[in-house]
Amino acid sequence: MDINFCTQCGKQLTYKTIGDEGEQKYCECCSKFYFDNPASCVLVAIINENNQVLLLKQNYISTKNYTLCSGYLKKGDTLEETVAREVLEETGQCVIPCEYVQSYYFAPKNLIMTGFIAYVKASEFGSSNEVDGLVWVNLDKAVTMVERENNYSGVHLDRCIDLIKKVLII
Ligand SMILES: [Zn+2]
Known part of the structure; x- marks a missing residue:
C-alpha cells in the first residue's frame, strides 16, 4: 500500500534523498523516512x-481455473515456516521438504512472491474457507x-515442472 501521509502526525509526506537509496518519502515534522517496501x-x-x-x-481468484497454494508472511516466520503453515492450512498436507525455486514481483499489489516446490505424501484434504x-x-x-491471467500460478507451475523433469528425466 502506498503511504502519502505521516502515520505519526498526519502531515503530507515530501521527498528527501537518503544515502544510496535516492529520493524517499519523508515527514519534515517527525524527521522520519517512509519506504514503499513490497509485502511478501x-x-x-x-x-x-x-x-x-x-x-x-479459489473462486475469489477465478471461477474457471485453478491456482497454486499461496499466503502472506507473518511477523517472526521464515519463508519455509510460511510454506509449511499455508500448505497445511489451505490443503491439510504436511510438507516434508520444500525448495526455493524463483521469486516474482506482482506490481498490482507491490508484492514479492517467493516461489517454492513443496514435497508431500498425499494425505486427506483439510478444510479452509479460502479454498473451494x-x-x-x-x-x-x-x-x-x-x-494465468493477472496471477503467477501458471508461470511458477511451468518453472517447477521444468525443474522436476530435469531431475526425473521424464
Ligand atoms: Zn510526521
Whole structure:
C-alpha cells in the first residue's frame, strides 16, 4: 500500500534523498523516512509421491481455473515456516521438504512472491474457507487448468515442472 501521509502526525509526506537509496518519502515534522517496501508472500507448487501437483479452486481468484497454494508472511516466520503453515492450512498436507525455486514481483499489489516446490505424501484434504476445492492432477494436465491471467500460478507451475523433469528425466 502506498503511504502519502505521516502515520505519526498526519502531515503530507515530501521527498528527501537518503544515502544510496535516492529520493524517499519523508515527514519534515517527525524527521522520519517512509519506504514503499513490497509485502511478501509464498507461492507453492505442492507435489506428491506420484509426481502430481495439488491445484486449488479459489473462486475469489477465478471461477474457471485453478491456482497454486499461496499466503502472506507473518511477523517472526521464515519463508519455509510460511510454506509449511499455508500448505497445511489451505490443503491439510504436511510438507516434508520444500525448495526455493524463483521469486516474482506482482506490481498490482507491490508484492514479492517467493516461489517454492513443496514435497508431500498425499494425505486427506483439510478444510479452509479460502479454498473451494482441491484436486491432484498430473503435471501435463495441470498446465492447462491453472490460472494465468493477472496471477503467477501458471508461470511458477511451468518453472517447477521444468525443474522436476530435469531431475526425473521424464
Ligand atoms: Zn510526521
